[in-house]
Amino acid sequence: MSSRTLLLEIGLEEMPARFVTDAMKELQHRTEAWMKEHRLTYDETKAFSTPRRLAVIVHGLEEKQDDVEVEAKGPSKKIAQDEEGNWSKAAQGFARGQGVNTDDLYVKSINGEDYVFAKKFTAGEPVMSLLPELKHVILSIPFPKNMKWGINDQKFVRPVKWLVALYGTEVISFNITNVSTDRYSFGHRFLGNQLILEDANDYVSALLKEHVIVDPLERKTAIRKQLEQMAESEGWVVPVDENLLEEVTNLVEYPTALYGTFDKRFLQVPEEVLITSMREHQRYFPVKNKDGDLQPIFITVRNGDHRHLENVQKGNEKVLRARLADAEFFYNEDLNKNFEALFSRLESIVYHEELGSIADKVRRFSALAVKIAKKAGATKEIIHLTERAAHLAKNDLVTHMVNEFPELEGRMGEEYALKSGEDTRVARAIKEHYLPKQSGDLPPSDAIGAFISVADKIDTLVTSFGIGAIPTGSQDPHGLRRQTAAILHIFLKEDWHFDLFEVMNEALLEADNHGLISRALEDVMTDLKEFVKLRYKHLLQEKNVRYDVAEAVLATAPGRVDITIKKGLFLMELLNEASFKKDVEAFNRVINISKKTDSDSMPDPSLFSEEEEKNLFNVTRDHEKNVLNSLDKGEVAEAYTLLKQLVPVIHRYFDNIMVMAENETIKANRLAQMKQTSEMITFFADFQAIVFHAEN
Secondary structure: OEEEEEEEEEEOOOOOHHHHHHHHHHHHHHHHHHHHHHHOOOOOOEEEEEEEEEEEEEEEEOOOOOOEEEEEEEHHHHHEEEEOOOOHHHHHHHHHHHOOOOOOOOOEEEEOEEEEEEEEEEEEEEEEHHHHHHHHHHHHHOOOOOEEOOOOOOOOOOOOOEEEEEEEEOOOOOEOOOOOEEEEEOOOOOOEEEEEEHHHHHHHHHHHHHHOOHHHHHHHHHHHHHHHHHHHOOEOOOOOHHHHHHHHOOOOOOOEEEEEEOOHHHHHHHHHEEEEEEHHHHHOEEEEOOOOOEEEEEEEEEOOOOOOOOOOOHHHHHHHHHHHHHHHHHHHHHHHOOOOHHHHOOOOOOEOOOOOOOHHHHHHHHHHHHHHHOOOOOOOOHHHHHHHHHHHHOHHHHHHHHHHHHOOOOOHHHHHHOOOOOHHHHHHHHHHOOOOOOOOOOOOOOOOHHHHHHHHHHHHHHHHOOOOOOEEEEEEOOOHHHHHHHHHHHHHHOOOOOHHHHHHHHHHHHHHHOOOOOOOOHHHHHHHHHHHHHHHHHHHHHHHOOOHHHHHHOOOOOOOHHHHHHHHHHHOOOOOOOOHHHHHHHHHHHHHHHHOOOOOOOOOHHOOHHHHHHHHHHHHHHHHHHHHHHOOOOOHHHHHHHHHHHHHHOOOOOOOOOOOOHHHHHHHHHHHHHHHHHHHHHHOOOOHHHOOOOOO
């Protein structure tokens, strides 16, 4: 069977850069899925994109759909044939349904029962008859935002300007919004021309002749190489922000890097402000010297060749000069204000219509941060600095600079706090209380920032749940999942030995005292605990703790983050020990039988008649407090060693004692004893959740 190359290109008005990569991948994946669904054989696919086109090439696409032969099971033989071997109406109906004659039916035995079968053969169709359906693949591409244009009802990310659909040298015929497929594509908007693609295999080389590099990886590599060459020849260091590089790649079709300069006076403005202004407004790369100092130089990437670069340079310098002048003005204006006095302006900014102003939120998490600091055993000085930093933490939200560049929140707070004479630790905590913002970020570098970060995030979490704003599915507008994960990471990093859920409950009660909670407090805490447990699972998974082990440790009051993680890691190590399975079997015997009573009564030692009863009671009584003390100190291995001492006692107990005695009083007392021992065991973990595989 012969094959050809398939080319599909959608020409568009310029797409937003942030849409391009995902759209390209979707086109590729959906094309592959469509081919799989239609039993089409091919060698490989390759996706392409620029700001004004999405494309996919399929190499080695066979000219004919694969034939398929399916064996269909019909009725049992005793229903399909009469005593004389004639086919019944049921068999005849089955044959018609499969598109075969009764002569084609045959009998096979399954589990001792005979059934009628038929083989249905479907010949593959020519690929050219199927390819027009690719129109629906194109229209199924999801975008964050779509638009309508002209008199068309069809929505798409941007107006469709041209369509190329070739199978080898043949045009695949369909149309979208009155644009019909053809073999005509378009080169660079200013440097290229319309071109005719005679063969799908010509696509990449033909576009390159018209100043379009259609492979985004090639464009990105070309940009990176140009930056490196420029830095090497000039003795610069060019820090490459990968997100910016990705964006610039999706803004150009034919990249050429060039550099420009700006007035040195702007270097008096904080480096982050200059870099942010260059990156966010102009998509420029900053330049530093070997010592890491920002230089009055920028690098930009034009969508074109090397002609008239001096004009492009001057134009970019003029635009940047205006941008940096604005940043300089904002910075100086902010410095002229009393930083502490900015707090009063937070009173008029609504945090949430049901939760008050940002100032209200600051007051809540400031008080909570102090409580957390005290629980952590902080000194009076650290507690004072925490209170001060928390009070100032959001003041920069009302500055000109953060209004212009929201991503500088915290960083500008640090800058303005330092300029106004605040302690460096206070200033640093203002910056770092937002950390970690996303997965992979480092947590705050010291305890002050950690206290405020956790307090701020717990307040957000508790009040959101308190008014019913709970994440559902993929919807999480307030980033509560991310903030909860951050709380757990900070607890671990700081090695805090107090209960997270107790802190949450205190925050909940405080919010309720202010009339902010619209749900039953018990329901809110139940939902919060379940939500936190899900974040725990992700954290344990990151640490290679098995799902069942995670379930086991999370079933037992996981308020102590340090202990919960230690338990998970410790149990993972025990899985490799041969004796662990036997230990768990002993524990689970106690747990299982303890479920046969709902009574909360304690066992009465005066009713013990056997030595084994007394031994188990004494060991449980002696070890219970020690197990709890060991866990409270974070000595997980020590706590388990104490539990393990129960195992031989448990085995002797069950070898000699019948728990479900005929005497109801004795039975109830023995069940109470089982429940007492079970509670001590399950305080460590729910061992019933652990799954033992053949290799364990």
